[in-house]
Amino acid sequence: MSELLELRDLSVTYRTRAGDMPAVRGVTMSVASGQSVGIAGESGCGKSTLASTVLRLQPKNARVDGTVLVNGQDVQTMRWGHLRALRWAQAAMVFQGALHSLNPVQRVGDQIAEPIRLHDPSVGKTEAASRVGELLEEVGLPAARARSYPHQFSGGQKQRIMIAMALACRPQLIVADEPTTALDVMVQAQVLGVLTDLVRDLGLGLLLISHDLSVLGTTCDRVLVMYAGRVVEEGPGSGLFDRPLHPYGGALAAAFPRVGDPVARFAPIGLPGDPPDPRSLPSGCAFHPRCALATAECTTMDPPLEPHAGDRKVACLHADDDRDMKLLLGQRVAAAGEAAR
Amino acid sequence: MSAADVPGPKALSARQVTWRRRMASAGRTWKEFQRHRSGVAGLCVLVIFVLVAIFAPVLANPEGLLRTKATGAVLAGPTSTYWLGTDEAGRSVLTLLIFGARVSLLVGLFATVISMLLGTVIGIASGFLGGWIGGLLYRLTEWFLVIPFVPLALVLATLLGSSLYTVGFVIGVTSWPGTALLIRAQTLSIKNRPYMERARVLGAGNRHQMSKHILPNVMPMVFANTTLTVAGAILAETTLSFLGLGDPSRVSWGTMLDSAFNNGALTLGAWWYLFPPGICVILVVLSFTLVGQALEEVFNPRLRDR
């Protein structure tokens, strides 16, 4: 299996009037063909910035260091014409919520057909129209609706239109940036179902960004957890949240309510504190101010991402600590949080 | 001494609290306004013109306005005595220009007051009151908005005569729709906010809601819009005067241009008579526009990054 997407030591820094803001710091990861990889993390951890680099869509004031390879080609340094040909035809993006990602005054059919005819000018109008019809049906919408405008659809339908649009040029890689945010739970499941079925049937690679663990746990083969621009944990989808090795991963998992588990009902949700300001990151491990397991060492040394048993990777100095000990400490943190409320 | 004997800080009355809050808010607005260089520049120019208008009798001899006392040559170019030359009656153009500032600014202000009063009242009423009253007021606003200014102003001025006040009245009565629409839109968006609902639940009647809640919240918009309205009013007064509808007993920049045009200043090439009044109008209108735009940006941060 070839690597569809490869990030090597990727760093993205925003240059602002108030100084440099590192959004992504040294991320290395890959997505293989037929594989779905998820990236989890809170808002501001850098996952959307990371996603934008895949098609070189990052804002102008972002400085990119490291390499982004799509099908072995360096996206960040390739020629402009080459990049435009690659966009959508080899890798496509599904944007968030389709709230304003669709042109409000253009029919959806035309919007889906646009990249088709852009990448292959020999495709005629009728041919494009029939392909649009096929795409709509693949995502569960009637082909006749191609003539409607975006405001005539519900949120879930708009998201599915975005998915259909992403598949228009038969890409091999799909990057979905928060595709289910702003949708209610039922519709969310439906949209995810559509996405995962297509990925499986067409053998595509999927990079799924979300802050919602339920989404990632059920959908992805591998999940990476990001915090303050770094990957802090990596592992197989479901396993990672059942047995987290990094304290942040554990906090994320603990924050997720487990329906039906009476103990979990009374456990507090959330981790005290806020994600760090990228302009003034804590020394050493960025998570140490909020970490129950932090020691003096953690304030000086930024732990690298290291392989662990079971096809896992963790960036924590206390990853090998006794698991029960961690659970105990985790519960103490939880109890302290509860008392503070 | 026990704690009870020590006098604590005097409790402020509600009015004092409101006053302090308003002053603090005004201070913040001023600070923000200062960051817009164009607005500050406009403000400076305006202050200069207002001072000139106020101190006109000090800066120039009022007798210079009298045609009978004119001593200069007719339509002569600038000399050392007459810095901007003379008009068709031999009066100093500079004197006319200085005193003309008074009329132009006064009429502009008067017209604006009328326009803003009408526009704000109708705007709030049509936005707030539903039913047929609100609908009717809205239709009325739209109708008056469509009617072109000059034809209507010409008709009104002809029927009502040409004095300072009728001209100001005419301009005011023809320019309120723009303001009314703007205020109406603001009112509509404020009407359904939670604090309005709270006021209704507490028993506030329509008049109370409109005056105590909606009006203070639209005031920033009104304020910014006022400066832009004055700009338009001054342009309008100049145009009406140029067409011959200005007050014949007064001198304004518009009447100066009317006289210039009708007395052959064009064919004679009397640029000193034609250019200065126009340049003054441009400066004043431009300044009001810049100040108004800066205020709009201050009150509506969304506009700031332009």
Add this chain to the structure above:
Amino acid sequence: MSTPIDLAPYEPESAPVVQGDGPQRPSRAATWRWFGQKVAGSAGTLAFIVVLNFFLFRVINPHPERTLARGRATTPAQIQAVIEKYGLNQPLPKQFVIYLKNIATLDFGDSYQYSQPVRTLMLDRLWPTVVLVGTSTVLSIVVGLWIGTIAAWNRGRKFDKISTASTITLYSMPEWWLGLLLFSAFATGLGPIPRMFPIGRLITPGINPWSLDGVIDQAWHLVLPVLTLTLAYLAEYSLIMRSALLDEMGEDYLLTSRAKGLRDVLVRRRHATRNALLPVVTLVSLNLGFIVSGAITVETVFSIPGLGLLTTDALRIPDIPMLQGTFFVFSAAVVFANLVSNLLYGWLDPRVRV
């Protein structure tokens, strides 16, 4: 250990539900209904103008028979004849009906100055105004929108700064004063600048207006007035377009277009600029009256024998029937232009048609 929640999709894929979106596109019926609403709205405005006209000239005017007879009738018998003719001794509602009948045929009576029917005079002078306003409007829209677009694309750079400063200054200028400026510079000649253009009027006396020479001559006479109006109008279009385009450029759907591989130039042209035209159409239609006002004043400055000059000439006596006629014609023209721009907006933005 709890298992991850597995939700079955709540819409079976075999039967996708439309979820109450109603008709699948703005149905023909909805579009026609919207069209009808717009036309009815304009008709209502026109009706209001008719009533306002009546109100201004008959009701405010306490002795209409005097103004209507001014300049011609002097004996009581003649005045009585005028009263009879215009039905001024009838009750007001009846007068209104007579007035309505007259308006339907655009009969405003006879002009005081020229002793001819107002309608004939207006018809004669219509063409120069149409040419002047039409040419200026088209030119100013094209040039103004273009300048505004380029300024927005180059926001903060030299072109933007210079063009914005120039257009704001033009916008603060009475358009007729600009006309005076151009007139004195290029027609009467100022200092070193030679006299290039005729000093007013539409045509040099003696030339047949329909001959080729005549057409060229008239065009030459129109250069300065058209230039004046074009410069005056384009200022507003340019400022509004720049503003609207800057707003539009922050929209998310533009990112989607770039992600699809569209070249930046096409992203701008096909999506951003086209969508920015929507607020431009709205704002411009609010200012159509400005076009009419400009025509009136500029015709006066350059002595172009059109409807505008007719109007300002009518101020002299005052020529009430003429004023009434021109007021109505200008207002009706603006109402019509408003309707056209509303319909144009509806064509551009399907969201309002529902």
